[in-house]
Amino acid sequence: KAGVTQTPRYLIKTRGQQVTLSCSPISGHRSVSWYQQTPGQGLQFLFEYFSETQRNKGNFPGRFSGRQFSNSRSEMNVSTLELGDSALYLCASSLGQGFDQPQHFGDGTRLSIL
């Protein structure tokens, strides 16, 4: 079974631009969650999607948004990019809604803001 796939692997953007990241979950997994990983803040939860609905959201500004499609694939969008948005963005998938079950991570998208 293929693992969680994230595209692209690397992105370089400039301040003020916007970016869209993609995540394809493991086949059969219906929940997708997103995390921001930085050296200073560690792994921070962004949001979770299940059945095309956002179920929960972390403490990030409205510039961070996402969506999930009927095939469970998810996208995350960041608008008006800031230097502090430079990070590794990880998505994880699981069978059902909620986090009381194993989360399977992708390799991440490394976003660099110039």
Place this chain on the structure above:
Amino acid sequence: GENVEQHPSTLSVQEGDSAVIKCTYSDSASNYFPWYKQELGKRPQLIIDIRSNVGEKKDQRIAVTLNKTAKHFSLHITETQPEDSAVYFCAASYPTGTASKLTFGTGTRLQVTL
């Protein structure tokens, strides 16, 4: 919200020795505690998890213990090997109505020296 503290931030052990990483959580409603291993440049991978109705779980050289009263849980790695060198993250999941969140510790960089 939930807060997870993890110690130590770095740990160096000699090959063959044991390593112990400790985490404390704040919300007594947390009910699921996974541990992830992240090698340099790779995705976090679940190595072991424990639920709140269990006090200890073991998988070969890895074990996790949970003390609900004290609200702390620990990862124990015995007979460490160089391939155990990585960053280890603990996490705690707690229910929030129909959804739940996964809060990570700040990570422990384990180095196993020959």
